[in-house]
Amino acid sequence: MNRILKYYLDHLIVTGDFSIIDADGNRHNWGDGTGKPVAVHFHSRAVERAVALNPSLKFGEAYMNGGFDVVEGSLYDVLALIFENAGNHATDRAWMRVIERLRLAARRIIQNNTPKRARSNVKHHYDLSGELYDLFLDEDRQYSCAYFERPDATLEEAQLAKKRHIAAKLSIDRKDMRVLDIGCGWGGMGLYLARNLSANVVGVTLSDEQLAVASRRAKDEGLSDRAEFRLQDYRQTEGPFDRIVSVGMFEHVGVGFYDEYFARCANILKGDGVMLLHTIGRYDPPGNTNAFVAKYIFPGGYIPALSEIMAASERQGMIITDIEVLRIHYAETLRHWRERFMSRREEAKALYDEAFCRMWEFYLAASETAFRWQDLVVFQLQFTKSLDTLPITRGYMSDEEERLRRLEARTPTAVREDATDVRECEAAE
Known part of the structure; x- marks a missing residue:
């Protein structure tokens, strides 16, 4: 499994029962085992890497394009577990803060709604x-x-x-x-x-x-x-x-x-x-x-x-x-x-x-x-x-x-x- 993605999830998921089946078929678990089990299956290492580096864009993009599937629970269950754990700290990792700061600096260009x-x-x-x-x-x-x-x-x-x-x-x-x-x-x-x-x-x-x-x-x-x-x-x-x-x-x-x-x-x-x-x-x-x-x-x-x-x-x-x-x-x-x-x-x-x-x-x-x-x-x-x-x-x-x-x-x-x-x-x- 991608090391950056694993590191991020190690620090993010504290409660719940969340699993990822990686591109090699190995299962990884996070949380305290409470609540409804949810699991996703990543279909390639490229998708794992993309999500690890830019989750706010690539997680949704990967789901849209079939890069991963939800194999236990629903997509809503997955996002609910992630957001419940993230609270307002979803961008606490350094590389994510850099991405968000660049987007913040460019927002007047992106939102140039003539x-x-x-x-x-x-x-x-x-x-x-x-x-x-x-x-x-x-x-x-x-x-x-x-x-x-x-x-x-x-x-x-x-x-x-x-x-x-x-x-x-x-x-x-x-x-x-x-x-x-x-x-x-x-x-x-x-x-x-x-x-x-x-x-x-x-x-x-x-x-x-x-x-x-x-x-x-x-x-x-x-x-x-x-x-x-x-x-x-x-x-x-x-x-x-x-x-x-x-x-x-x-x-x-x-x-x-x-x-x-x-x-x-x-x-x-x-x-x-x-x-x-x-x-x-x-x-x-x-x-x-x-x-x-x-x-x-x-x-x-x-x-x-x-x-x-x-x-x-x-x-x-x-x-x-x-x-x-x-x-x-x-x-x-x-x-x-x-x-x-x-x-x-x-x-x-x-x-x-x-x-x-x-x-x-x-x-x-x-x-x-x-x-x-x-x-x-x-x-x-x-x-x-x-x-x-x-x-x-x-x-x-x-x-x-x-x-x-x-x-x-x-x-x-x-x-x-x-x-x-x-x-x-x-x-x-």
Whole structure:
């Protein structure tokens, strides 16, 4: 077995029952023997060496290309055991620190997400077959962290709760408010606001596939008069807007463009406007995007530290009015996605191939374990341009969520016609 890999595992794996069958057929064991046994079989010494020298990239790459197989347990079990043991010290070996420092130094080049490059990055991931996303997402195609109000909530319930939670924080308190949805995805968030709150929504995306689906959904629901979707970079969007919402898009902005992002939002948001930013974040200091994810899944992507977001927003005059950190919610979301994907894996293979399925399986499993045992969380950040825009206590958020639950039970047409009237009647009562 590769000596560097063995040395690394000798220092990494303390608990659990982990085994590697090396390229020569010899079995090596680590851990204290507790828990579910997991084992992998490396098929060549070259793969062992590659993983030893650059595990953050080559371990996933080797699995994707068939360089090793999981022979006991599942890939998720393997990654869970590794991440549980690693904690936040997965790069404590000297050669790994060197690699990560080089990547950190180059991140502004790697994340140089100009409008042209940003569109290319988005097409790489979001213009994959819609049939693929239907295999594992909820029926509304929410491709971001759900909000689990109950441990036994279904994925559909949790994604609806997420939209409701965000809508309450936007405080859309009158009809016909103009709302910008930056990175609108397949339209779910924007359509929710148009349907339930009579908002006039402009959703922007860089994905042709997402634009087509969102526009078709608006037409099918009779919401085209209130929900307009555009193939447009946020930097080219003109205001003004009463509200801005961005869910799962900030991760694609790139650290070198944070000031530009918040400057644009500040410029097009009205003086009494509200912005809600929902983004994956890290609770540690600034770091690097996982090398495998950056290369194969989200090119140009970066998960920010809260300090990086705050510094940029402060420089552009945005006032932070509320911060919520969603812990474990994304791990649970990813668990649902992973289980759904694995249950329909053969359908994904028919769409693409075995290597794609292994890549996607690794992406989902590694992401889930990172949200459970590494430094990843989700931030929901509320901004205004004036201190007195919103109530000074948070009760209005929970009150609005309750009201939205009642509105969701109404027919879409009735909601669009009298959403504001319902609020006025309830206030009178």
